[in-house]
Amino acid sequence: MKFNLHKQANASLNSGIDLKEVVKLPAGEDMNDWIAVHVVDFFNRINLLYGTICEFCTEETCPTMSGGPKYEYHWCDGQNYKKPTALPAPKYITLLMEWVEAQINDENIFPVKVGVPFPKNYQQVTKKILTRLFRVFVHVYIHHFDKLISIGAEAHVNTCYKHFYYFVTEYNLVDKKELEPLVRLYVIHQQSCIVSLYVH
Ligand SMILES: [Zn+2]
Numbered sequence: 001m002k003f004n005l006h007k008q009a010n011a012s013l014n015s016g017i018d019l020k021e022v023v024k025l026p027a028g029e030d031m032n033d034w035i036a037v038h039v040v041d042f043f044n045r046i047n048l049l050y051g052t053i054c055e056f057c058t059e060e061t062c063p064t065m066s067g068g069p070k071y072e073y074h075w076c077d078g079q080n081y082k083k084p085t086a087l088p089a090p091k092y093i094t095l096l097m098e099w100v101e102a103q104i105n106d107e108n109i110f111p112v113k114v115g116v117p118f119p120k121n122y123q124q125v126t127k128k129i130l131t132r133l134f135r136v137f138v139h140v141y142i143h144h145f146d147k148l149i150s151i152g153a154e155a156h157v158n159t160c161y162k163h164f165y166y167f168v169t170e171y172n173l174v175d176k177k178e179l180e181p182l183v184r185l186y187v188i189h190q191q192s193c194i195v196s197l198y199v200h
Contacts, residue, residue: 023167032118062089067138067181
């Protein structure tokens with residue numbers, strides 16, 4: 001299967017909002033707060049995004065949490081899954097979203113009371129959250145983009161992805177290596193050129 005992302009990407013590329021500027025820390029704001037706001041925002045948006053296609057992402061259609069033939073993710077949470085474990089994509093994504101939600105609701109990581117500082121490992125934890133959230137983009141883009149097109153959600157998803165991408169690269173919150181599966185989308189963002197995404 002082959003499809004062209006050009007038109008879909010352009011739908012949001014030219015939307016007029018400069019997302020590269022939007023991610024910059026406003027004067028007088030605290031960096032950790034800025035990251036916290038974005039982590040929560042991206043979690044909610046990615047949760048909704050996956051919700052729009054989750055009926056098409058089943059153990060039958062997606063027996064592994066993959067991003068094309070080259071990438072496969074194994075779940076490990078140190079509790080129920082002590083070793084990296086291959087899981088069907090819907091199971092993996094459910095565990096992933098539950099894990100992120102638990103992190104966000106943990107006041108030791110995201111303090112809600114004024115004056116309570118962020119923990120020392122805050123950056124490390126937020127990097128892990130964003131790295132895992134990115135994998136949902138990878139799976140949805142590579143395996144379910146045709147469904148996003150059919151429900152007319154592609155511009156919305158592209159905007160969300162672009163916002164996410166600019167944010168995590170601005171502050172180096174997801175390693176370059178992790179971003180590789182969607183590197184062709186990165187090319188679209190940089191040059192607005194016609195890029196085809198090949199899947200399967
Ligand atoms: Zn799937």
